[in-house]
Amino acid sequence: MNLKESVSKYIEDGGYLDEILFFAILKNDISSLKEIIRLVDSDHGGGSYKWEIKYTAAFAVLFWEEEGIEELYNIILKNPSHPNISVISTVLSYAAAGKIENLPFKFNSYSIDIPNKIEKFKTEKIKIKAQSALIDLMHNVETEDKFPISLITGLTKPIHSEEAQEQYFAALVMRWFHFSNYSTEKYKDLIYKENLSEEIYHKFLNENPFLLEAFHSKIWSKPRFGELLQPDFVIKAIDNNYTIIELEKPSLQIITKNGNLSSHATHAKKQALEYREWAISNNTYAKERFSDIWRPSCLVIIGLESKLTESQKVRLKQENESTQGILKIVGFDWILNRAQATFENLIKYGFKQTP
Structure with missing residues (x-):
């Protein structure tokens, strides 16, 4: 009986899970991984033992x-059931913390020397990948709910690793700020497409405001x-500073x-400064809607800086320096690079506790 048949029989009738996982791990190819993913994704008849099976299979996937x-993350995109969310978010939390040995219901076949091999699950590369996947998972499930039950209940699970629980909570906080590597990648694809309307970019940024202002x-x-x-x-930042944004298109x-500044950039700059002048001149009225607004800065988003020559980049830098922080002109890819750097630094440094 081949692995695919063995997995199908196990899902239907049960059997010896360790033997299946042992054989799959020894093969260690893509087809074997796909079969173990089936074990993670299956509801296994809805029995109470399904949790142990799903946790064990998810551990083996590592x-x-x-x-x-x-x-593991792709399972959530295709089938965001409560058991899948609960199991995969937990496994990712332990992997992100480098404490996978504390995970409940681990695969326990010592015939493949797991105590030694488990160390390869604790590299910096694996921890960062798990952290990124955990954040995207938090961002992309039950998006209509501010406090999704399938995620909040994860905070009440028995604590086998405080570090893993910290990773889980930190990713949940990132959801509140709408951070998502998945959305950043979608934005990257979007800005390099031709002939899209400005409204499409506006809609995407409105749905993913962390791209405009992380906090x-x-x-x-x-x-x-x-x-x-x-x-x-x-945009009102957490420190109460305001930014007025004028949006154009990446193709301009x-x-x-x-x-010299292009005619489109010049026009956008003029408009942004008009908005700023209105907010200053009508400050009492403006504060009725925008509390504490006072001399906001301006951001014009237009074109792609990657298309500029070195001399053009110098001119853009000079143009931005001349406004003394009042107004900045940036490309759509500048927004992308800033978001990617913010995301990467939060993963590398924002999840670490200072002793």
Whole structure:
């Protein structure tokens, strides 16, 4: 009987799970990984023992390292059931903490020398991959609920590792700020597509505001400034500083070949400064809707900085320095790079506790 048949028979009738996992891990190929993923994803007849099976199979998936973690996350995208969310988020938390040996219901076949092999699950590469997958999992399940039951209940599980629980809680906090590597990758694809309307970019950024301001407290999409003015976004950061954002398209030019701002960039800059002047001149009125707003900064997002020559990049830098922090002109890829750096630094440093 081949592995696929063995897994199908086990899901239907039960049997010896360790033998199946042992054989799959020895083969250690893609087809074997797919079969173990079936064991993780299956409800196993809904019996109470299904939890032990799913945890054990999910642990075995880690033998495929980064590829295995990716497949665990893909289960959630395809089948975000409560058991799948609960099991996979727990396994990722322990892997992210480097404490996988404390995971309940581990695969216990010592015939493949697990006590020694388990160390390869605790490398920095695996921890970062697990942290990233855990954050994306938190972001992409039950998106309509602020406090999804399938995630909140994870905080009440028995504590086998405080470090793993810290990873779980930190990822849950990241959900609150809408951080998502998955969304960042989608944004990357979007900005390099041709002939898309400005409204498509506006809609995506409105749904993923961490791209505009990592730690925002509130965002307004196309608010009214009086009767005639309407910026694309107004963002209030956690420190109460405001930014007015004027959005164009990635396909537009930032700097001309002659080293001047393009007509589109010049127009966007003029509009952004008009919005700022309105907020300053009508501050009492503005504060009725935007509490504590005072001399907001401006951000113009237009074009792609990767398309600029070195001399054009210098000119853009000079242009931004000339406004003394009042207004900054950036490309859509500058937003991408900042979001990626923020995400990577939060994973590398934001999850670590200082003794």
